Amino acid sequence: MEEAKRDEEESKQQQIWSWGAGTEGQLGTGKLEDEYLPQLLHLPFLLSAGSISTLACGGAHAIALTSVGKVFTWGRGTTGQLGHGEMLNSLHPKPVSSLQSYVITHVSAGWSHSGFVSDTGLLFTCGDGSFGQLGLGDYRSQSTPVKVDYFANNFVNQIACGMRHSLVLLKGNQVYGFGSGKRGQLGCRDKIKSVNLPQVTCGLEDVQIVSISANGDHSAAISADGHLYTWGRGFAGAADANLPQLSLSSLRCTNAALGWNHGLLLTGDEEVLMLGGNYHGGLCDLEKTSAVKHRSADSSRATLNEVIGLDGVKVVKIAAGAEHSALVTVDGAIKTWGWGEHGQLGLGNTIDQTIPQTVSLSPDIQNKEASLTVYCGSGFTFAIRSLSVNPDNIARN
Amino acid sequence: MSYDDVEIEDMEWNEELQAFTYPCPCGDFFQITKDDLQLGEEIARCPSCSLYITVVYNQEDFLRDKDKSKKKDLEPAKQMPISVA
Numbered sequence: 001m002e003e004a005k006r007d008e009e010e011s012k013q014q015q016i017w018s019w020g021a022g023t024e025g026q027l028g029t030g031k032l033e034d035e036y037l038p039q040l041l042h043l044p045f046l047l048s049a050g051s052i053s054t055l056a057c058g059g060a061h062a063i064a065l066t067s068v069g070k071v072f073t074w075g076r077g078t079t080g081q082l083g084h085g086e087m088l089n090s091l092h093p094k095p096v097s098s099l100q101s102y103v104i105t106h107v108s109a110g111w112s113h114s115g116f117v118s119d120t121g122l123l124f125t126c127g128d129g130s131f132g133q134l135g136l137g138d139y140r141s142q143s144t145p146v147k148v149d150y151f152a153n154n155f156v157n158q159i160a161c162g163m164r165h166s167l168v169l170l171k172g173n174q175v176y177g178f179g180s181g182k183r184g185q186l187g188c189r190d191k192i193k194s195v196n197l198p199q200v201t202c203g204l205e206d207v208q209i210v211s212i213s214a215n216g217d218h219s220a221a222i223s224a225d226g227h228l229y230t231w232g233r234g235f236a237g238a239a240d241a242n243l244p245q246l247s248l249s250s251l252r253c254t255n256a257a258l259g260w261n262h263g264l265l266l267t268g269d270e271e272v273l274m275l276g277g278n279y280h281g282g283l284c285d286l287e288k289t290s291a292v293k294h295r296s297a298d299s300s301r302a303t304l305n306e307v308i309g310l311d312g313v314k315v316v317k318i319a320a321g322a323e324h325s326a327l328v329t330v331d332g333a334i335k336t337w338g339w340g341e342h343g344q345l346g347l348g349n350t351i352d353q354t355i356p357q358t359v360s361l362s363p364d365i366q367n368k369e370a371s372l373t374v375y376c377g378s379g380f381t382f383a384i385r386s387l388s389v390n391p392d393n394i395a396r397n
Numbered sequence: 398m399s400y401d402d403v404e405i406e407d408m409e410w411n412e413e414l415q416a417f418t419y420p421c422p423c424g425d426f427f428q429i430t431k432d433d434l435q436l437g438e439e440i441a442r443c444p445s446c447s448l449y450i451t452v453v454y455n456q457e458d459f460l461r462d463k464d465k466s467k468k469k470d471l472e473p474a475k476q477m478p479i480s481v482a
Contacts, residue, residue: 021424023445060424076424111420130409163420182407260422322422341446342423379423 013387014051016041017361020321020344020380024060025091026075027380032091036343036350038361038383046072046093052384057321057377058109058161063116064093069103071096071116075377079112080143081127087143098144099124110161110214111378116145121155121171123148131164132196133179139196150198162214162232163260167221168198169212175201175221183217184242185232191242203243204229215320216260219244226252228265235262235276236303247275248304257320257376259338264325265304270314272327274305309355310335321376326383327356328372334359334383342379361385403427403441405434405454417441421448434459 017038018027025032029039046052050066057063061075061082072093073082080087083096099116106117113127113134124145125134132139135148148156155171165179165186176198177186186192187201201219208224217233221244228251229244252268263275317328324338324345335356336345343350346359361383375382400422408417411426417434418426421443427450429441437456442449 021445024424026424059420339422341448377424378420 015361015385016043016052017346017383018380019346021060021342021378022380024076025089026057026060026062026377028062028074028091028093030091034342036346037348038346038359040362043093049095051386054107055373055375055382055384056107056109056114057375057380057382058114059111059163059378060380061109061112061114062375062377062382063107063109063114065104065107069105069119071099071104071107073114076112077143079128079141081109081112081114083114083116083126083143083145085144087141096145106158108159108161108166108214109377110166111163113161113166114145115159115161115166117156117159121151121157123151123156123159123168125159125166129196131180131194133161133164133166135166135168135178135196135198137197148198158212160212160214160219162218162258163216164194165214165217165219165232167201167212167214167219169209169221173207173209175204175209175212177201177219180217183233184240185214185217185219187219187231187244188242201231201244211256213256213258215258216322218258218260218263220256220258220263222253222256226254226268228253228256230263230275238276238303251304255318257318257325259320259325260322260378262320262323262325262338264318264320264327266315266318270316270330272307272310272315272318274307274325276303307337307356317373319374319376319381321381322378324376324379324381325356326359326374326376326381328374332370332372334361334372334374336381339379344376344379344381346381359383399440399451400448402451402453405452408441408452417452419450421446423448431459 019035019038022034023032049070050068052064053067054065064072074090074093077089102118104116105119108115116124126142126145129141157171158169160167168176178198180194181192209221210224211222213220219232221229228247231241231244234240253265255266257264265273314330315327319326326336337353337356340352341350371386373384403419408419411418416428416430421427423446425443425445427441427443439452440449441452
């Protein structure tokens with residue numbers, strides 16, 4: 001009885017909104033429509049399994065990881081990326097039942113595949129395997145998460161799924177890549193077209209890596225001392241990099257988010273910088289973006305731009321879709337910019353924005369204790385507002 | 398403006414759509430049919446949005462395919478005299 005009451009209270013502590021491209025059911029609204037404004041979701045089924053600790057959004061599907069290590073997926077499932085044992089879309093969040101007996105601690109959603117890591121260091125993948133991106137030693141697709149046996153004797157900490165490749169971070173620091181390597185995104189000395197078993201990413205052997213990210217044909221890793229490494233497709237027309245490249249060593253990064261032609265960095269000073277920033281406006285009016293300030297003197301490396309229009313406002317969270325970006329400011333505002341054709345900016349229209357714009361979430365609350373998080377899929381966006389009433393919750397987040 | 402240049406070998410053949418496809422940043426797929434390629438069309442469009450890509454390919458590869466399939470139809474007729482001889 002008391003349990004049930006607690007659960008009910010917990011469920012009241014979170015509100016979830018989604019907006020943008022929705023024709024595959026990826027918004028969780030129960031409809032197959034684009035939404036131009038944030039839609040408050042009613043997900044009682046999902047919330048009965050604890051609060052959401054993180055979301056991962058892919059090409060047209062989403063994965064929710066709950067505070068008790070359970071996994072729910074929805075959206076496009078035509079290549080098995082939802083892990084429900086069938087190749088079908090799901091309009092509503094459904095539990096990934098084959099993972100019920102595990103406590104999942106990390107999830108990632110790629111263009112059409114998914115990855116799950118358990119608290120015991122096991123890695124599971126499902127979805128499109130036609131480029132070897134499941135790491136299972138073949139090119140087949142899987143509709144139920146399959147344990148990646150290659151890492152049977154290792155402890156996997158993180159998985160990052162891109163368009164056609166995957167990265168894995170092991171406890172004890174090693175980074176691996178598998179899937180398509182055509183743009184150098186696996187970080188191998190010799191360019192590999194595609195590989196279906198994990199390969200060690202070269203050049204990071206002596207670096208303590210704490211997080212990895214992948215999207216499009218890009219790969220990135222952040223080291224314990226805050227250095228950002230990127231490899232794969234070049235940003236803003238720069239040459240592809242087969243091996244991890246260190247971006248401006250004076251930077252201290254705490255987080256990185258990659259799109260298909262741009263990336264965002266959050267620095268220790270709560271400042272946001274863009275990789276390939278000029279091109280992020282590639283779908284917008286190019287002239288408007290030409291005034292950005294460049295941070296890098298070395299043209300062979302990815303240029304870093306300040307995000308114009310933020311006026312020094314501190315930022316606590318960042319997220320990148322294929323061609324749009326979102327952030328949360330220290331005073332609890334969500335801002336979006338970039339490509340807006342599907343309403344993915346949540347501003348009530350389909351207009352592109354080169355300068356971050358404030359998104360209004362309804363119902364609004366005047367609670368300073370609320371914490372906001374934002375997540376981007378290719379053409380859609382999710383926001384979660386958590387009320388930090390329960391001190392346990394603060395610790396977990 | 399074309400969103401990207403994509404080589405035909407990086408596109409995937411979709412049996413259901415009878416088209417070569419490539420991921421579009423909106424979540425849908427850019428698509429181009431074999432007929433389009435034989436005609437020398439190099440733009441693959443996304444049915445859900447305004448974006449399109451330029452497909453990099455050799456038109457002759459697809460014209461040859463077409464010739465081959467035509468030849469196939471003629472093959473039995475050609476072989477017959479050989480078997481008689």
